Amino acid sequence: MVQPRFDVLGIGNAMVDVIAQTSDAFLAENNLLKGAMSLVDADTSQRLYDKSGPGMECSGGSAGNTVSCLASLGARAAFVGKVFDDQLGRVFAHDIRALGVHFETTPALSGPPTATCLVLVTADAERTMQTFLGACIGLGPDDIVEDEIAAAAVTYMEGYLWDPEDAKAAFLKAAGIAHGAGREVSLSLSDPFCVDRHRDEFRDLVSNHVDILFANEDEIMSLYQVASFDEALQAVRNECKIAALTRSEKGSVIIAGDDVHIVDAETVDRVVDTTGAGDAYAAGFLHGYTAGRDLATAARIGSICAAEVISHIGARAQVNLKHLVAEKLGA
Amino acid sequence: MVQPRFDVLGIGNAMVDVIAQTSDAFLAENNLLKGAMSLVDADTSQRLYDKSGPGMECSGGSAGNTVSCLASLGARAAFVGKVFDDQLGRVFAHDIRALGVHFETTPALSGPPTATCLVLVTADAERTMQTFLGACIGLGPDDIVEDEIAAAAVTYMEGYLWDPEDAKAAFLKAAGIAHGAGREVSLSLSDPFCVDRHRDEFRDLVSNHVDILFANEDEIMSLYQVASFDEALQAVRNECKIAALTRSEKGSVIIAGDDVHIVDAETVDRVVDTTGAGDAYAAGFLHGYTAGRDLATAARIGSICAAEVISHIGARAQVNLKHLVAEKLGA
Numbered sequence: 112m113v114q115p116r117f118d119v120l121g122i123g124n125a126m127v128d129v130i131a132q133t134s135d136a137f138l139a140e141n142n143l144l145k146g147a148m149s150l151v152d153a154d155t156s157q158r159l160y161d162k163s164g165p166g167m168e169c170s171g172g173s174a175g176n177t178v179s180c181l182a183s184l185g186a187r188a189a190f191v192g193k194v195f196d197d198q199l200g201r202v203f204a205h206d207i208r209a210l211g212v213h214f215e216t217t218p219a220l221s222g223p224p225t226a227t228c229l230v231l232v233t234a235d236a237e238r239t240m241q242t243f244l245g246a247c248i249g250l251g252p253d254d255i256v257e258d259e260i261a262a263a264a265v266t267y268m269e270g271y272l273w274d275p276e277d278a279k280a281a282f283l284k285a286a287g288i289a290h291g292a293g294r295e296v297s298l299s300l301s302d303p304f305c306v307d308r309h310r311d312e313f314r315d316l317v318s319n320h321v322d323i324l325f326a327n328e329d330e331i332m333s334l335y336q337v338a339s340f341d342e343a344l345q346a347v348r349n350e351c352k353i354a355a356l357t358r359s360e361k362g363s364v365i366i367a368g369d370d371v372h373i374v375d376a377e378t379v380d381r382v383v384d385t386t387g388a389g390d391a392y393a394a395g396f397l398h399g400y401t402a403g404r405d406l407a408t409a410a411r412i413g414s415i416c417a418a419e420v421i422s423h424i425g426a427r428a429q430v431n432l433k434h435l436v437a438e439k440l441g442a
Numbered sequence: 443m444v445q446p447r448f449d450v451l452g453i454g455n456a457m458v459d460v461i462a463q464t465s466d467a468f469l470a471e472n473n474l475l476k477g478a479m480s481l482v483d484a485d486t487s488q489r490l491y492d493k494s495g496p497g498m499e500c501s502g503g504s505a506g507n508t509v510s511c512l513a514s515l516g517a518r519a520a521f522v523g524k525v526f527d528d529q530l531g532r533v534f535a536h537d538i539r540a541l542g543v544h545f546e547t548t549p550a551l552s553g554p555p556t557a558t559c560l561v562l563v564t565a566d567a568e569r570t571m572q573t574f575l576g577a578c579i580g581l582g583p584d585d586i587v588e589d590e591i592a593a594a595a596v597t598y599m600e601g602y603l604w605d606p607e608d609a610k611a612a613f614l615k616a617a618g619i620a621h622g623a624g625r626e627v628s629l630s631l632s633d634p635f636c637v638d639r640h641r642d643e644f645r646d647l648v649s650n651h652v653d654i655l656f657a658n659e660d661e662i663m664s665l666y667q668v669a670s671f672d673e674a675l676q677a678v679r680n681e682c683k684i685a686a687l688t689r690s691e692k693g694s695v696i697i698a699g700d701d702v703h704i705v706d707a708e709t710v711d712r713v714v715d716t717t718g719a720g721d722a723y724a725a726g727f728l729h730g731y732t733a734g735r736d737l738a739t740a741a742r743i744g745s746i747c748a749a750e751v752i753s754h755i756g757a758r759a760q761v762n763l764k765h766l767v768a769e770k771l772g773a
Contacts, residue, residue: 168499
């Protein structure tokens with residue numbers, strides 16, 4: 112088999128985050144479901160933005176965040192996602208390429224503008240997200256380039272991709288190419304409400320297309336509609352090669368057949384904004400995994416990355432993760 | 443005289459900052475003058491952006507930052523500045539209005555896009571700025587609305603306004619209206635290189651049009667082409683009603699005729715990004731001044747605001763300045 116050109120290729124909704132501080136009262140007044148990602152149309156997105164405080168714009172998107180962290184870790188990363196050819200689309204493309212991520216998806220020239228996610232951060236560091244999918248609905252099978260997918264050791268996809276209709280076909284096409292080339296496929300379940308929207312399809316995906324699954328406690332319990340984490344563990348156990356299950360401050364649990372690892376969370380002085388914690392964990396884990404580290408070390412790297420990202424506003428790392436991980440692992 | 447409807451109306455270049463971390467080596471390789479604001483054309487701006495690391499977009503502009511801090515202080519603030527009707531222009535308008543600042547300047551519908559300032563922050567917290575003036579060149583006398591200017595106790599203008607040609611006429615028109623209505627006019631010298639570009643005109647302005655002058659040590663020495671701060675103090679002494687001169691960690695000196703106040707800087711745990719320090723100081727000072735506080739207290743409020751802004755990335759306050767100042771002054 113040809114050596115992979117990329118360690119990880121991520122496929123996801125390409126969007127720019129608009130991060131604003133908010134209060135629980137604002138969330139309540141506007142019937143926003145705290146902690147969740149909700150999909151909103153252009154008008155609702157505009158209406159909520161108009162009512163929100165001053166923002167800070169940062170490139171985002173779940174898989175986009177993951178590949179950005181991977182690049183910061185020194186991994187060879189690529190991204191597939193759809194922006195519009197507008198100012199925010201150019202911001203997204205600049206930011207991801209500036210880190211060295213290969214990103215060549217053709218931007219849309221007609222249709223809705225680049226997607227935005229209004230990230231409302233409360234004083235308890237919880238984030239509530241309102242996503243306008245915009246140009247992301249234009250991502251389809253034609254955007255999946257066989258040479259790129261076949262060249263990646265792992266093709267990683269965010270569950271949120273199941274929301275825009277044509278992206279599902281892109282997702283399945285990519286999974287087929289990856290497996291055909293002897294590569295692996297990874298999925299993040301993204302959000303318990305996203306799991307709720309697509310439960311049956313996600314179960315099928317996990318059973319039949321996914322090698323490495325990322326999910327947090329709420330997501331995996333939602334997937335199998337069970338009341339406890341232990342039941343969820345049993346349910347996922349033989350469904351895919353590896354399941355990396357995150358539990359916030361309780362760390363993570365990795366299951367690979369009979370092999371189970373419980374890994375502590377990294378301590379964080381002050382949690383400022385939890386946006387991107389799962390994305391960063393996935394990046395760290397996949398970096399360790401593709402670099403041939405054992406699963407427990409891969410999970411530890413994931414925890415280190417997540418701890419960095421939640422210590423500040425914004426979903427992407429603000430320090431060189433390669434140096435940070437080397438220092439923490441004492442390498 | 444009618445009571446003012448606004449405490450301060452700011453006039454300035456409306457722009458969005460693109461903040462990226464950088465190294466001294468990058469500045470050197472690209473012949474960028476560390477610590478300065480340089481004007482660049484669209485192509486140069488794009489070329490430097492392409493070479494820069496991932497960015498974070500935040501509304502900026504010197505006077506825009508000042509009125510934003512004023513609003514956060516609880517003052518009644520207004521802004522006049524020109525954006526284009528594009529995504530970044532809407533970001534600027536949203537952010538300033540979200541704070542309660544009155545901002546009704548008509549956006550441009552033709553010509554260059556909204557101005558951007560590439561803010562390159564080095565590890566020593568110094569910022570080096572490359573400004574593409576974009577739509578700001580469209581600001582002219584027609585954008586000065588007599589009712590707005592006459593309704594402001596102080597009309598505040600940034601020296602950078604002297605860079606786009608038509609803004610000078612807007613500036614002088616506003617000063618005339620303000621004085622005609624019995625109000626006051628304030629100017630910030632903005633940058634020693636800006637002073638270099640417009641020295642004779644700035645001296646004339648300070649002597650003949652300005653009541654309250656803001657300048658830092660380098661700027662005031664450049665204005666009068668003297669080698670020491672003491673000489674600059676003597677030179678500015680009788681040129682305008684009040685001169686508020688900032689000296690970074692050495693605090694500030696306020697001169698009002700024979701009245702001189704030396705005010706300490708606030709201590710800051712860690713200086714992260716000095717962008718906006720002068721803008722925030724001017725906001726605090728003008729808030730104290732228009733609220734009828736004595737000059738030393740006004741300067742102290744300026745120092746408190748500046749200390750907040752330099753403690754994080756981005757030129758605008760991230761906490762409620764009214765509460766912060768109340769706490770610090772023990773009010």
